[in-house]
Amino acid sequence: MTRTILGFALVALGLAALAWLPTQVGAYGVGLLLGMTGYVVLASAWALFSGPTRYVSLATVAFFGIGAYTVAVLSETLPYWAVLLVAAGIGLAVALVVGLATLRLAGVYFVIFTFGLAELIRQLVTWYEVNVTGTLGRYIFLPISPEQIYWQLLALAALTIGIGWLIARSRLGLALKVIGDDETVAAHTGIDISGVKLALFAVSATIITLVGAIQAPRWTYVEPSIVFNPTISFLTLIMALLGGANRLWGPALGAIPLFLLFEWLSANFPSHYSIILGLMFIAIVFVVPRGVLAGVEDLWKRLRRKGEAA
């Protein structure tokens, strides 16, 4: 119990320090912090669903884009908080449709459905804008400073990791562990498998939508091909995998170093960027399939066993 309280105190202290950080670093630093926090949330939210269920979601950018584009469309007609609410609602609705159609089937159907989802939504939005509204590309003029975006993202990050922590200690978390290990056993112990998966996917997708919505004012100019960029799905996935999708802090841990690396890569090797990323991704799948955190734990256990044997 005291350890939990201590943990909370540490996290609160860390959050306070992070919230104070923008006053110390320049504009470039704030931008960097903002992007990094965005990816911490994305990777953590992705892992919330895909970690325990092992259903690889490739639709991160579909939801991210929905969030960003909703802000672009509605920012002039509704107050900011209402826009966020609407964005989250749309993300939730899409997640429910996708989830209801695929999550009661084998994982592969889910992967396939999410694989093309971003492209589908991008084409639909483009079609709608060209044929109905007659404008492709929108401007966002919102009086929101980068610091404010960063604080919102930070709060969302705390919320996401908090949800992850709560789920892990609840009955839902236990149910998830059983599903991840063996679905047949889970069904026999009376767990509503599809229901649990659907709920989790909906939560994860809504958070991802919110990240897109919150980050949207950073762009000023928004176009479907910008906000539905598949690289975002890819980065989220690789970050969560590197850190370990089954650990609470794993995705965040993977997001920070990789984000900095990507910043550097995109500045120095803009055209070979995706080749390097792809190769790194493959390497991660081969070398640390369960993430660095799990790998370190395994190593630690092996070392201790060796120590005991000696």
Added chain:
Amino acid sequence: MLSTLITGLVLGGTYALVAMGLTLQYGISRIMNLAYGETLIFAAFAAFLLFTTFGINPILGLVIILPVAFAVGYVIYGVMMQPLVTRSKKSGTLEVDSILATFGLLFVIQGVMLVAFGSNYTSYNYLNVGINVLGANIAANRLLAFALAVIIGATLFYVLTRTRWGTTIRAIAVNPNAAPLVGIDVNRTARFAFALGTMLAASGGVMISMYQTFNASMGVVFTMKALVIVIMGGLGNLMGALVAGLLLGVVETLVATYVDPGLTLAATYLIFLAVLLWKPAGLFGKAAGR
């Protein structure tokens, strides 16, 4: 109406061929290959390059590209997939691992294409003359592509259903655990099937390059269409892939003609959704080997 139908069937022929390759890779090698469409587009660029720089027409180009594609598929399976297959014997994670690894591969191939060919739409002019078929005016290159698809597809179908070697391949689709009991080397056959699938993807790419514009980031759409066709036909079911491919071609052409060309992917998704809700095992009953 008739001309739309014929155009659709011609397009569907290519789709069916492409989907057959994917069903080989997934049904027999058990590799869910998300980089499949990228392989296809790569072959399209290769055909473009051969035609514009060396003046080799796409039919001759096929003779060069197909063996290369087969070799590439063979090497990719050996280098990338084999370790995953070996590892999954203990952990049983081949599906997830192959999805992740080929997702990485997708970005590698796409990156290479962007560096080599840029991001513009590309096309070349080959046999672009109209031919009258049953009152419908169809470009000769489309007809040629269709004929090629029929020839390649029929050969494949014959080999798989009528030869001993094809029976071996199908045996693995039905039951990979029992196949070794009757003396089938599962690993070798899986590798062969994967390479064969890559070859089919490449042949589809060459055909598409003959009559359609393409660019480096289009692979995802083709993978998606092929996957939808494979699921509609039933995983590992060649005949199913054929029928579903033709069907998708017709539906797409109908939507493009009568509704809007920008909504073809939406139509694909709608069909996919209907199949998932109504008959997830495919239109033709139980999926083979699952």
